[in-house]
Amino acid sequence: MKIKEIKLYGFKSFQEETKFLLNPGITAFVGPNGSGKSNIFDALRWVFGEQSMKALRCEKNEDLIHISVDGLSDSNFAEVTVTIENEDFFPQFGSEFEIKRRFYRDGESEFYLNRVKCRLQDIQALFLNSGTLTYSFLELAEIERIISGDTKEMFDDVAGILKYQERREQTERRLEQTEQDLLRLEDVIGEMERTVRSLKRQARQTQLYQELKDEYKKLSLFITKSDYEKTIAELKEVETSLNSLNQQKQNILIKLNHLDEDRQNLKNEFTILETKKKETINEINNLNNEIESLQQELTNLENETIQFSIEYERKTASLKEKQEHLKNLNNKIIENEKKLEDVNHELAIWNEKLSNEQNKLETLSNKFIETTRTIEEKQKTIDGILLKLQLLKNDLARVEINKTNKENVINQLNKEKEELTRNLSTRTEEREKFEQELDVIVKEQDNISKAILAQQKQISELEAKIEEIENDIIKRQEELNDCRLLIDTLANRLGKVENIKFIKQQFKDRFYGMFRDCISVHQGYEHLVDVCLYDALNFFLVSEISPDDFKNLPEGRYGFIFKKEEMTRETPEELKKLKLLTDFIEIKSNKEFLSIILSNFFLTGSFEESVAYSKRFPEFGFIAPDGILMHNNSLIIQKGEFGYFQINQKLNEYQSRAESLQNEIVFMNDEKKKLLYELSQTRTDLEQNKERLFALNINKSESSMQLNTLKNQLNNLNKEIGEIDNERIKVIKEIEELDxxxxxxxxxxxxxxxxxxxTQTEEEELKNNLSKIEAQINNQNKELNQIVLKIGILNELKSVSEKGLAETRIEITNLKNEIDEISKLSQSEKLGMIEQKIDELKQSIQEKKEKRSKLEGEIPEQTIQDISKKIDSIYDEITQLQKQQDEVQNAIMQVNFKVFELNHKKEELNKKAKEDFQTNLDEYIPEEIPEPEMKLNEVKERMARLGEINPLSLSAYEQEKKRLDEFLIQRNDIITAKQNLLKSIAELDARARKRFIDTFNEVKEKFNDVFAKFFEGGEADLVMTDPTNPLTSDVDIVVRMKGKKIKRINQLSGGERTLLAVSLLLAFYLVKPAPFCILDEIDAPLDDVNVVRFNKFLRELSQHTQVVIITHNRATMEYADYIYGLTMERPGKSKIISTRLEDLEPAGVEEQ
Structure with a gap:
């Protein structure tokens, strides 16, 4: 594994993205001071997880981000990416992988592994035990750390025990958590055990209560069933009565229905007659209109007859006049004009009279119509009033019946209130009695509670004293055990002299014992005697010896002092002023010859005085008070308790202390027994008080329950009385409203x-007025007909006169034609037709009048009055039946209310049985129980005496018991886990210890070899400060240069320190090579010779480790395979120049 590429962006002086390609061998970064070389070293440390800002040469994290001089091109974040070639070092990755770290100005930090976000601890865990995090980075500050002895972490990394340490820390954290869990669990278990005991007691009480409750359920169910059956029997009787009342009600309803049907039929008939009456009146009105119309037509025909007769006479007269009196035509015209004027005057009078009469007739007609309409409205009003009266009377009857019922309810409520008031008074007296009993119980409870508190306090004090005594006993027992252990240790140190039996048998009577047994030392001088005599104290005293005595001695070392004849040695005068050792020793009888040996030792005042005397008198021994002995020009010092008498003194002291402790423990145990007896007595008294308090609690609970029951009953009674008062007020208010x-x-x-x-009076008056108006209308019609007839005649005369004048004046020449026309029409024929038509009209008018008279006779006034009387009679019967119906209905309501109460009681009983006892009373068939009420009261009393019951105690007890068992199992599991964790820690310590010791010895050997190469003839060694505990021991470096004494490391020069640190580093790499080595100017303190040695070390190291060095030294540059040059052309911004020395060497040869 090696670094393939380094990429920096915004990190310190590297503003822009900068890449460095690294190859196997040695890569050097060179450049002037301040060019940013060490920033590369910092970048590599940072990306591999360095957290110390001091190590990165920063004050805060933000200093890692590039800041430009002008402040215009500051970077927002710093980022370092390292690409690593992987040669099966990490099998989970491929041929290469990438790690990256980024930091923003806002403080956010990110880590990436193969471009996937991860955590810092993931990076650190990846390179753990690879040396990358401890000894791969070396700078001058690291050298000082190595020199100061801070190398433990490096040794742990080389030994590969960092992962063991991490696992051990995790295991210790788990162990600590386990112990905390165990402590908490112990507390929980203790609390749960107390809870389980309490729940167990409650569960027994609940079980007894449950048995009583079952008995109570059985008795209550039996009583409920009895009440249920009584209610059903009573309900059947009431239902029979209800059926009878319903039958009566049904009969009344049938009669009412029949009467209602009769009334309805009469009302329908009444309505039909009224309708027929109205239709008849309408028909009469129509006949009147028709008669009037026919009368008008008759009048017109009569006028026409008159006109025809007049016209015929005029024409005849005109013709005779024209024929006979043609000459007198003008005179006749004058007469006709005069006659026409008279006619017009008379016609005006009659027309005015006609208008007046017509107005009167129209007024009478309107009055007739209005009166008819008013009569109809009055009839409707009368019908409405009759119906409204009927409804009002019905409502009045119902309201009066309702009032009677309400008054009955008031009487019933008054009776109930009196009964409830009597019960209230009785319950109040009972409540006062129970309250007095409860006060007595509470006072007694308070007294017992105070006694219990005092006893509990006394128990706590006794338990505290017992605990204190037990703690003192434990402390003294521990001290006693320590004393016994020390006694055994000191006794072993004194030990038995080997083969003393053999010596006794060998010398027999010549054996006097051992030297130490023959003397006793004054107190305070034991250590002086031990220093002076030492081994001689274990010598055997014999009277004489021979060579044969030692032939058969067992193997071992023996010392003998044999008795000689009395020898006297004269003490020099100068020494007589000193105290002899014999002055502090008592010699047993028959052993005075020992004084010769003891007289050789003197006590001086100081060490200097002892030295002075020893030089002058070397044959004597001189010991100072501090225990330094000068004898035969030799110095003997004894530190600690190594002498016989000192050990024996301590042994006696510890034995005395052990005996004293034993006596104290016995005394404390006696005191503890007394306190335990007193505690037992107090607890017994406490339990008795608790039982008394429990009994009082039961009595109190019983009284409280009864008192609460009475209070509830009182509240219910007051509530019922209040409800009754409210109901009375409500009913009274309703009665007032009904009134x-x-x-x-x-x-x-x-x-x-x-x-x-x-209204009926007004209707009669209107009917009379209507008859009068009708008579007036008839008279007016007759008079109007006469006026119309007269006007018609006058109009005809006027028309004839005017026409005659015109014809006379204009149509004289046409007289013959007129005479011919008049002659053509037969006067008798035309007049006969008109008269025939008049006769038909008169006959029709007569028929209409007869029909009108007949219709007026058909109006059923008497029938309507009879029907109205029948309706009133039926209404009276209906009212009587409705009153009977209301009475029956009230009885039904009362019976229904009784049925409702019984059904409600039945349902309540059934509901109570289902809710309280989960039993259907219809299906329940109980066994016969004698005197159930008395037994139920007894069960109630027993239940009340039990006091308050926790109904959940049974399930809670089972649940808590189960939880307690689970917690006990969990505690055992935690104890087992704790033992396993302790075992794991021990195993981890054993493995880590073995690995560390093996690696330490290996590094120690390599370090000595490498140091010898750097410092010819020099020696170096690694020493653990605490060999007994190597895992926590620091490692010191011991060096000795050739021809020099052992030096302290801080006395070495800078170059020597550097080479020493490099030697140790090389030893690490030889034992466990790290993948790469990053060095920052550690060659600066070296001289030329040591630089060459150092570079040879680098060359040797680069064979299997990638080396990156930051340097100023030219000699180091010559050993580099690749060189990166760094400059800073602009302030605060680094620039790189790279080259390979292999490429530069041919160019240098050509130049030469």
Whole structure:
């Protein structure tokens, strides 16, 4: 695996997209200071996941984005892309893959793997254990980090245990989470166990309540069934009564229907007669019109007869005059003119009279028509009033019946209210009684509750004391165990002397014991004696020895002190002022010869004093108070508890402490027993109080339930009384409204009857007026006919006179023709035809008048009056029957109400049975139960004494018990998981430890070899600061240059430090080669000789690792295979120039 291409855009000084192609071997980036060479190093570190802004030489992330000098062409983001050739290093990718990192000014950061968005940890996980993230990037700051000993992460990466560490951290997090889960689960289980115990007690109580409830259901169902059957029997009786009433109602309805049919038939007949009467009157009016028309025609014919006679006479007279009196024609004309003037005058008078008479006739006709129409309207009004009266009387009867019913309801409500008031008073007295009982129970509850709280507090205090004692016992037990462990340890350190039995048997009576057993040391001087005597304390004391005594000794090291004759050594004067060692030692009897050995040691005031005395008196030993011994020009120092007497002293102290702790534990256990007994007694008293409180709770619940029942009953009674009062007020109001309606009906009936009489009177008056008007019309017609006839004659005379004058004056010559024309028409024939027609008209008029008289006689006035009387009679019967019907209907309503109540009661009982007991009463056949009400009351009392019941306790108990079992199983699983996690951590530690130690030894060996190459004759070593725990131990570097003493690393020069770091880096690469090595000016501190060594290292390294170096050194450039030159033609913007040395070498040869 190697880097194929680097692409930068907007990263620091690289504003535009810049590409670098990298090849195997050594690639060098060169250029003046500030040209942006190190930005390439930063870019590579950044794209591989570097997060430290200090390592990237920035203060904040935004500093990575290119900023132009003029500020006009700033980049919006920084992006670095690296294309990597893959040689089966990552099998999941192909021949190459790409990683990219991008950062925006708004702070958003993106990572891409093969152009797919990913996370930083994905990139880091990809290159984990490849060396890329630890020792592939090296700069001078990294060298200082290596020198300061911060190499642990590099060693972990080389050893490949980073993944183990990551897995271990994940496992530890899981373990911590598991422990937290276990703690929470323990709390939950403890709480659930308390809940389950409580639910179990409630479940037993609920089970008992359920049994009582079943008994209550059975008894209630039996009582309900009995009530149901009684209700059905009563319902049948009421229904029989209802059928009888319905039959009566049906009979009344049949009579009413018959009467209504008769009334309707009479009304129809009345209507027909009225219609016939109106038609007859219309026909009479028509006949009058026809008679008038025929009379007019008769008048015209009579006028025509008169005119014809006059005309004939005039013509005859004219002809005679013309014939006989032609000479006297002018005189006759004068006479005719005078006569015409008289006729005109008379005609004007008669015409005026005719106009007046016609106006009178027209007035009478209009008055006749208007009177006829008014009579018809009056008749309609009378019919309407009669119908309205009938309806009003019906409504009045219904309202009066309704009022009577309402008054009955008021009486019934008053009775119910009195009954409810009596019940209310009784229930109120019972409620006061239960309230007094409840107050007594509450006071007793308060007293017991206070006692329980005091006992619970006492139990808590006792438990706290017991817990405190138990904790003290545990602490002292732990301390005792520690003391026993130390006692065992110290006893083992003292140990038994090997083969002492053999020595005793070998020397028998000559054996005096061991040196240490024959002396005792004053307190505080044990360490001085241990330093002075040390091994001699374990020597055997014998009286004498021979060579044969040692032939059969077992293998081992033995020391013997044998008793000699008393030898005296004179103490120098200078030493007599010093204290002898024997001054602090007591020698047992018969062992005084030991004082010779002990008298060789003196106690001085200081180490310097001991040194001075030892130089002058080397045969003696001098020991300072701090335990430093000078003897025979040798110095002996003892640190820690290594001496016999010191160990023995500590052993005695720990034994004494252990005995004291044992006594304290016994005393605490006794105290704990007392407290436990007191706790047990208190808990017993607490349980008794709880049982008393439970019994009181049951009584309280029973009283509360009964009190609540009474309160509910009182509320219901008050509610019922209120409802009855509201109903009474409502009914009274309705009665008042009915009274108002009755008065209104009576007033309306009286008004309508008065209006009827008045209207009928007016109708009679109108009929009389109509007869008078009719007579006046007939008289007026006769008089008018006479006037018309007179006017006709006068008009004819006038016309004849005028015509005669004209004919006389104009047509004298035509007289013969006129005479001929008059002669042609037979006077008698024409006159006979007119008279015949007149006779026919008179006969027709007479027939019409006879017919009119006949029609007037056919008007059924008497029949109409008879029918009206019959209708009134039928209406009276209907009213009587309707009253009977209302009475029957009221009875039916009451019976229906009773039926409704019984049906409602039946339905309620059935509904109650279905809802409360899930039983159909019609199908239910109970067993006979004697005295069910008494038994039901007993069950109620027992249920009430149980108090408040948790109906869900059974299911809740089962559910909580099941959950508790599940939690217990879960706790076992978590404990097993915790053990597995601990086992996994141990396995991971073991594997990582082995890998780290193997890799460390390998790196150590390679590092020593590489260091020797860089520093001829030099030696270097890697040392773990904590060999017992290599996974957490730091690694120190120890170096020694040729011909020099061991140096501290910080005493090395800059070049030596660099080569030391490079040596370690090369050792890493030799053990575990990284795919590439990126170096930033680490050759700067090296001199020419070391630069050559360094470049040889790079050349050797480039054989299997891709090397990229940023440098100023020309010697390093000579070893590079590819060189990229960087310049900065414009401030803040880098530019690259690349070349291969292979291409430059031929050109250099040609120039030479």
């Amino acid at each position: 108002i309606r009755i008065n209104e009906y009576k007033t309306q009936i009286a008004e309508n009857e008065k209006t009827l009489v008045q």
